Amino acid sequence: MSAAESSSLPESLYTADGVQALDRCAIDEFGVPGFELMQRAARSGFRQLARHWPNAKTVLVLCGAGNNGGDGYLVAAAACRQGLEVRCVAVADPAKLKGDALTAYETAQDIGLDIEQYETLGESDLTDRLAAADVVVDALLGTGITGALRQPFDRVIAQLNASGRPVLAIDVPSGLNASTGWIESDAVKAGVTVTFIGLKAGLLTGKGPDVSGDVIFDVLGVPGEIASRVDPVARRVDWNAVASRLPVRSRGAHKGHCGHVLVVAGERGFGGAALLTAEAAARTGAGLVTLATRPEHVAPALARCPSLLVHGLTHGNELEALLQAADGVVFGPGAGQGAWGQQMLQRIMDFDGPVLMDADGLNMLSSRAPGRHDNWILTPHPGEAARLLGVENKAVNSDRLGAIQQMEQRYGGVVLLKGAGTLVYAADMGAPVLVQGGNPGMATGGMGDVLSGIIGSLAVQGIAPSEAAVIGASLHAEAADRAALDKGFMGLLPMDVIDRIPQVLGEAEGVLIPLGYR
Incomplete structure (x- = not known):
């Protein structure tokens, strides 16, 4: 998704x-006829087809039952009126259509559009129709699906995905749970999704980004007041939305004004995780960064980043003095789950400032009964979240919004659930925040360590923990997206993201630091 398209989303x-409640509000309270909304959606869908595939001459529209199928019939009619060669396949029996969807079907018939019924086509016939299409419009299932695909939609979607043809999805890629971003069996892989009235959370989290392509939102001209009639399930932010919330430094600031973060990380063999976390914290503006790690990691850490205060510890008792000097703690990256890590965790549990728990810290936490702590910032990936909740991974991935709220109820503090469409939640936030940004290059070891350092650094600079998590996740994603411009996805490393942090922060501060990227 381009930055322009992301910034245009609500x-x-x-x-x-x-x-659906927003849709009913537009119809019942503001008098917008349902068929008029369907016509607006179809016009919007066709505009996106023409915009993204301006040279398309042959269009195949796959229609299901319900209003999503109705949208499809009207898109097909619009394409036909514009002189395109249109094939339309009714995958659901048109005899089952009702209301506005039936009117849409009849409208398409009235202009002479030839609508074929899927049940009369052979599998090879649909394959031929797909091969001949310059673009395919997915109007099969819409927002209603919550479980596995049923026949014949499972076969049709499998054929569509296998064809490799570009796809415009109307409202939601068929097969995707619009609420959660979960795909139970299969889903259409769209290049563009145009969605209406209200932005569906499932498009932007979980598996949604894998299948939605570029997401385009159209409110369809309904009155803006309807948005206040239904509570959102989450709020979306990106770097552009939060950059102005960074702390402002006075001209007379010194290191004592900018916070002191203590990073406790790096069991034997995992010194890299500790150093990535500490260096990311230093690059994000903490006045002092102390790294408490295994003694053998001290020299490499100082050689890599001499601005760090590095202490080699062999026992938890040695941590007490460092905790007393710190404003906040990051614990867990590469800490291991053996005696060294357990001793460190035991001392950190009584710290009364912000404590970010990640990686091995979370795994150790899941085996305890620690109770709720308001000063925690927990940053699990889905596997760690499943261990924290004592459930299977699927339970987390199939309902990320529900899982993050369950973790907050059990552990307190702030919870950040990693993955596509990172989520942040704390009880005082009202609703979870979805952080948009990032790229597939971040799927490599050490990226989470960088995120921990960023958030831990912000949390000691006078920013509330929940705000530090939201800003930190946005900064992390933006720095990674900038780095990917040079490095691509496959070659992206955590150090590349750290190197971009000063530029992103500098621009937010009004200081331009050219680094030769486009």
Whole structure:
């Protein structure tokens, strides 16, 4: 998704039920006829087809039942009116259509559009139709699906994905849970998704980004007041939305004004995790960064980043003096789950400032009964989240929004659930925040360590923990996206992201630091 398209998306995110409530509000309270909304959606869909595939001459529209199928019939009609060669396949029996969807079907018939029924086509016939299409419009299922695909939609979607043809999805790629971003069996892989009335949370988190392509939002001209009638399930932010919330430094600032973060990390063999975390914290503006690690990591750490205060510890008792001097703690990257890490965790549990728990810290936490702590910032990936909740990974991945709120209820503090469409939640936030940004190059070891250092650094600079998590995740994603411009995805390393942090922060501060990137 381009930066321009991301910035044009609304802040409020809704479940499928929430968007249906918005739709009913537009119809019942503001008098916008349902068929008029369907016509607006079809016009919007066709505009995106023409915009993204301006040279397309042959269009195949796959229609299901319900209003999503109705949208498809009207998109097909619009394409036909514009002189394109249009094939339309009714995958669901048109005899089952009702209301506005039936009217849409009849409208398409009235202009002479030839609508084929899937049940009369052989598998090879659909394969031929797909091969001949310059672009395919997915209007099969829309927002209603929550479980596995049923026949014949499973076969049709499998054929569509296998064809390799570019796809415009209407409202939601068929097969994707619009509320959670989960795919139970299969889903259409769209190049562009145009969605309406309210932005569906499932498009932007979980598996949603894998199948949605570029997400385009159209409110369809309904009154803006309807947004206040339904509570959103989450709020969307990106770097552009939060950059102005960074702390402002006075001209007379010194290191004592900018916070002191203590990074406790790096069991034997895992010194890299400790150093990535500490260096990211230093690059994000903490006045002092102390690294407490195994003694054998001291020399490499100082050679890499001499601005760090590095202490080699062999026993938890040695941590007490460092904790007394710190404003906040980051614990867990490469800490191991043996005696060294357990001793460190035991001392940190009584620290009364912000404590970011990551990696091995979370794994150790999941085996204890620690109770709720308001000063925690927990940053699990889905596997760690599953261990914290005592459930299977699927339970987390199939309902990321639900899982993050369950973790907050159990452990307190702030919870950040990593993955595509990173989520942040604390009880005082009202609703979770979805942080948009980042790229596939971040799927490599050490990226989470960098995130921990960034958030830990912000948390000692006078920013509330929940705000530090949101800003930190946004900064992490933006720095990674900048780095990917030079390095690509496959070659991206955590150090590349750290190297971009000063530029991103400098621009936010109004200081331009050219680094030769485009």
